Amino acid sequence: MPSIIMGVETSCDETGVGLVRLHDDGTVELLADEVASSVEEHARFGGVVPEVASRAHLEAMAPTVRRAFESAGLELSDVDAVAVTVGPGxxxxxxxxxxxxxAYAAALDVPLYGVNHLAGHIAVDTLEHGPLPSPCLALLVSGGHTQLLRVDxxxxxxxxxxxxxxxxAGEAYDKVARLLGLPxxxxxxxxxxxxxxxxxxxAFPRGMTGPRDAKFDFSFSGxxxxxxxxxxxxxxxxEQVPVADVAASFQEAVADVLTxxxxxxxxxxxxxxxVISGGVAANSRLSALAxxxxxxxxxxxxxxxxxxCTDNGAMIAALGAHVVAAGCAPSAMDLSANPALPVSTVSL
Structure with a gap:
């Protein structure tokens, strides 16, 4: 069974490379987690520009890989499998x-595993808290996704x-920050x-909490x-806008509904x-109320x-390790990205 798995994440504006070791008992150990973010290049646009993100990934990939292997004290030849985000993104x-x-999988002659970005956000918790109980519930909260997931x-x-x-939820944070003049x-x-x-x-509204609303769906547009x-x-x-009060009241509405x-x-x-994961999981009020x-x-x-919690290569390496441990077949080398990949498809 492969033991050293390299993970590559480029679904949005972070270039992530992670390295993990899969132990014989199925546990996964984090060896390296390096991220290069292009967020500052997008800040002046108030959001991610896809073309800018793609070019930033091209420029950052090789240096980020080098940093990851230096951090782990490993050589490329130590890699037994490569996992990569194929979607969504x-x-x-x-x-x-x-x-x-x-390219890395072919050059090293190791199996390639195309995996789901959203599942990676759940799998990363095993690097810190060990195996997930079955079943468990995951609340995934990020800039592009807000989902409740049953994980068997x-x-x-x-x-x-x-x-x-x-x-x-994360998108709502970005838009409200712009309203308040925040970066x-x-x-x-x-x-x-x-x-x-x-x-x-x-008293800001709590969306999708009425008696006729779907019990477990969310809405933050209102x-x-x-x-x-x-x-x-x-x-x-x-009158002057009380930024702190608006921020606190808005944040309370989001955390209240999510939790x-x-x-x-x-x-x-x-x-x-x-399990709560995704970039918004780092929010102090959400974690406290949860x-x-x-x-x-x-x-x-x-x-x-x-x-x-934020996008990184460690989460993809961790998910890749679990996919390997489960005996899933590697991906074909004609693997392609799927920007709309559903969370139910963990690997391709």
Whole structure:
């Protein structure tokens, strides 16, 4: 069985290369996690520009690979398998990673595994907290995705039970940050501003929480619009916008809905473990409220450390290791990217 797995991640604006060791007992050990981000190149546009991201991946790939192997104290010849994100994500960005992974796999004569970016966000938790119980529930919250997922087996069976019908939570953070004059990406500056604000100052709406709404789906477009209207009304009266209070009240609305639905889904499904991952999982209020509500409901909460929550190569290497351990067949060398790959397809 392959023991050293290299992971390549290029789904958006981070070039990630990770290295893990798969042990005989099925546990996975993190050896290296190197990331090159192009976020500063996108900041002036207020969002990710696909063409800019693709070129940044091209420029960063080889240096990031070198750093990963130096960090792990390994040589390329030590690699037993290569895993790469094939979707979902930006088409051009994904193609850069897939092409690089194919080249490394072919040159090293090792198997190639094309894997799902979203499943990687769940698998990365095993690097910190060990094997996932079966089943468990995952709340995936990022700039492009907000989903509730039932995980029966990380390498083969993931089922979506809820998703966003419009803006993802991270996307709403970016748009509200722009309204408040805060920098991109919006998550960290809103979280920082909220620390000095009053989360109860403004009663922003909780989307998709009515009796006729889908129990486990999400919507943040209405919340974003409510913030925009509140800010506009305040400015039209000639008043200064209380940025900290708006940030705290907005953040409370997001965290309230995410945690309430996740805990409800786990309780109704009889699932005792909740994993929260994705970039927004690093948000301080989300993690605090999740801890409180999970403790009250008797649910074990697992949240990877912030570095592992954002896009990285370690999560792809970890997922690749679990796919290898499950005995899944390697991908063909004519593997291609699939920007719309569903989460139910863990590997190709």
């Amino acid at each position: 930006l088409a051009g960005a994904l193609l850069v990673g897939v092409a690089a992974a194919k 087996h990380i390498a083969s069976k993931i089922t979506e039970i809820g998703s966003t019908v419009d803006d993802a 991109y990406p919006g998550g960290p500056p809103i979280d920082k501003a909220a620390k000095s604000g009053d989360a109860q100052a403004i 919340l974003k619009t409510a913030v925009a209207r509140w800010v506009e009304a305040t400015e039209s009266r000639g 309430a639905k996740a805990v409800r889904a786990a309780t109704e499904s009889g699932i005792g473990t909740l 801890r409180q509500r999970c403790a009250e409901a008797g649910i074990e909460l697992r949240v990877p450390r912030p570095r592992l």
